[in-house]
Amino acid sequence: MKIKIITALMIVLLAGCTNLDQKFYDRVTPETFFKSEKDIKAALYRPFTHARWYLGGDRWKLQEYTADQFAITTKGRHWYNGGENERYHYHRWTAEDNWIWETWRGTLMGVALALDAKSDLSKLDYSKFALTQADKDDHVNQLNTLIALFYLYGLDYFGGLPIFEALEGSSLPRNTDQETFNHIEKLLKEAITKLPKKQAADKEEEGAFRAAGAAALLARLYFNAEAYIGTKKFAEAQKLCEDIIAGVYGPYSLDPVWNGVHGFKNNLSPEIIWNIPSEFNKLQYDWFYADFYHYNTRQYFNVDGGANNGAHLQPSRTPAGALYKTSFKLGSPYEKFNDADLRKHPYKYTGGGNYEGMFIIGPHLTPEGDIIRGGEEYNNQALIFVDQVGRFSEVGPGKKYASVAELPSRMSEGEENTGVRLVKVPIPNRTDNNLRWGADNPAIRLSEIYLMLAECKMRASDPGGAATLINDVRKRNFVGGADPDPVTAANLDDYRMLDEWGIEFLGEGRRRTDLIRFKKFTTDTWWDHQASESFRSRFPVPTRAISGNNNLEQNPGYGK
Template sequence: MKIKHIFLGIGLLATAGGGLSSCTDLQEKVYDQVTSQNYYQTKDDVIHAVFRPFEHTYYSMWQVHEHEELPADQLVTVVRGDWWWDGGKWIMYHRHQYDGIQYNNPGSGEWTSEWELMYQAIGQCNLVLDDLAELNPATFKITDTEWASYIAQLRCMRAFCYLRLINCYRNCLLVTTSDASVSMQPENRKQVEPRVLFKFIESELKDFCLTNLPPRSGNYDGPMQGQFTQGAAAALLARLYLNAEKWIGEARWDDCIGICERIRKGEFGHYELAERWDAPFDWNNETCSEVIFAFTASFATTCHHMVNSRQTIYGRMLPYQCGPYLGIEKDGERNPRYCITPSYDNSYPNRQLFDYKLGQVSQKFLKYPGDLRWKQYKNTSNNTREGMMFLEGKIPNNTQSEGFGKSPQGYTIYLRDQVGQFFVGGESGQITGDSESKCENGDFNSGLFVVKYPFYPYEGGAYKESDHAVIRLAEVYYTEAECYLRKGDARTAGSLLNKVRERNYSSFGDNIAYEPEGRVKLNMDEMLDEWGREFLAESRRRTDLIRFGRFQEAWWDKKADADTHYELFPLSQDQLEQNLYLKQNPGYPDITR
């Protein structure tokens, strides 16, 4: 079992910043007389406090994943008998039906929850920043440079959370202190204009974090993974600039290109594309030069993105009864929550492709031959893997009499690129229940599964050891390419994409490469498809669809939206009632005031 550098928090800070009941009650809560005056005794106390918000934000990434993938066209949570019905809220996500205010509360409709989770992290950052402002670094034998870097860690995490908030809700509160006498003033309980929040995020990242965070000191982060660096702050700036036109109505393509070039050319430390497509996700990805920022994980400590619980991402992106095939049966049965949207209808025996331009995940990968990712997932020797998918077919399972996985109802599972009530007809493709292809009509045959992060055997020391790679260099290349394409330079954009794409294919010929290296022409539709291939299941699809103006379109089991108000999520009834200064986002029902 490898050892990773993971910062643990303290109970005092775990509750600071307000609970779920009030996103603006940012007062410090004191337990057992532990306060900022007597907590900070050593340098380690300071470090623990600084990195407590990181653990909270890492835990919150499951909600980020829901918000980015479930309302989009590539991943879906289908109902499998009595599994994943949950009042129909996952279907509401998929079909953009989150209008009713009675559903706009955590538990009923979780599209409101990221607001609370991000403000909790911001509250934690503000509390520690206020504490540090009252302390003398010399007391802890900390240099001024180190002290400034600790402050920059907190301000960069706060900017990360505000990036999520402006993305999802746009009209947000801007809170920078834990002092209730300030934060509870009426003028500070009102939302600011998106441009104000945008400028705040930009200034924090550009004017403070890039100056006070350390650059990457080696070829990879190693034991320092999990901390922000100058490269990570620069990459967050690139995200901000890439979406500026949508968020504040001001295109920032040149600024985005500029910061991407600075990252690629090594101004903030050494970053390099991995030779293998899967290296940024592997069990030892803290040694991967492509990873710019990741939340550290270990089976022995925390691995939120890979756990087998409700608040997970990849831990429930696996088919039922795959445990023996992967060697992970000691960690319980898999609960298949996220699968890709189907490309085929339920006609029998000659199924037909749907004609949607969005979704169609399998067809987007099959467009170019020899894609190493579109292969059956398999663990190989020495904790390595091949393939990224559970594709069509049976699941080997040596605990079953016939040698293949079975559903809870006892039929043999045959995974299909369809959603339907096949039951015992999984292998033949014959529907034995309701024939309509829709979210309500799934079974355990329905859907193919993405294995972005490897699930190596439980024994062997690599199980759930992959750090959660939130930012990687490939994103910088794709971001810069999109900006060039929007400026009319498809050839420069194509060359940037090709530098990443060449590792994804067994033979990268001119029938696959974009111009000028190949014959494939790059346009905006292809750019969006390429974002979808490279970053499938990486918690960003909703943002990309919105930026391309495609979020309102129809895809599998989702009709075209009547307008654009679903691009933002609503505020919950509880949030509105607890802060009467808040205004509901346009298009959603408000409370009676």
């Protein structure tokens, strides 16, 4: 089996992810390889470890750096990266760009790994391992759900994909958007009926797919169906969301506190529908750390390990301090949070696994209150993070700019202190270092179902019902549930709905999809970004994939 997996992986890597012929170099078969339940679990878990990688990194980048909430500005001598970050921000990417290749490759590699495990487990007599047919159905349909997840993300990024249901075949062409949609739908519908339901509200989540997880993915498929296949399926999405909330697939409820779904014990949150476990020095939910934080932010967190000082929120203010949201409706992510929102507080670890806030903004100080100093534009000066983009260090007598009013604000004009930094995954200090990366990745949570249902109701001319659902999610973010700016039937429109998605799911790798669903991804403007060509709603098939398989057709707009 090990040889088989390695062979499949090498084929996926070297042949554009669609040449799936296998060569067997020994006589190991599933029936002879598996000796215990431990071996079965190892095979089951392998594609889930791929999913842990897949839901971060380049997939996250394609969702967030192409949209209106995050950016990697050039900061002096750092982060120009051959113009890569600007290409994504300005919607000028090409079929040669690496994030796109890694996402294509990773999508179909995930399918191949899950199919490989499914093939092996399907051949086993589970009774020989003191396991039941129900256990086998559970394992096989968890893998079906995982296959559907990879195809769903791939459909979202690229449109139709090569559909394969076994690891035999050579240079498969792309299936149509509709065929890919139908394949995902079929897998999830079957999984919903065969996966067990959550049995107890206080049951700890350990990364296994349950019926609600498959139902949530099917709801996502229907929710975005118009973008995928040109047909609206909001009514189908609404029914699934109503059933999930009503407990048809098990007892789930909104977490009563804002950080319950993100904290160190979020595996116990009643809101989690599917998580990806994380544990210090094992499979860690930590990919973002290096890019998000300043080199010296380790002093702020009081931890070992520096970062690269790349990503930040797009600015809410001009260099002169005026709010951008008076000029355009998208973007300005930090200022979209109400000042009374508990999440808007600066991040501070208070000990014992407790923390407050989720942003780094203003003077950068150690936990003891000492000044943290810069090392680039503000070398040996106090580091102060600003919700602006501009070369403030170049303003003054004898410098490039006479006043702040002259400063341009664009992707090329960052500094080391540019932009608010997000701390959505809590980071403890050295004293509690055993908690580090103890927060799981909450990949599907009930608040998403609430907002999906709210948007479906809004689209079905029930803004009052939509507002109630949104406010159910919002109220935990304010002291005593006193929300100073609740959603109402009168103030709910497309932009307010997008604001609510952006606030609740800031940094969770979905923003591009939400903008596309509202037809604003290529038509609207936001900070340093103008409308782009409509074909940019999908990414190109990577040149490297087509080079390995000339049966692959390129997406419209990207040439041959």
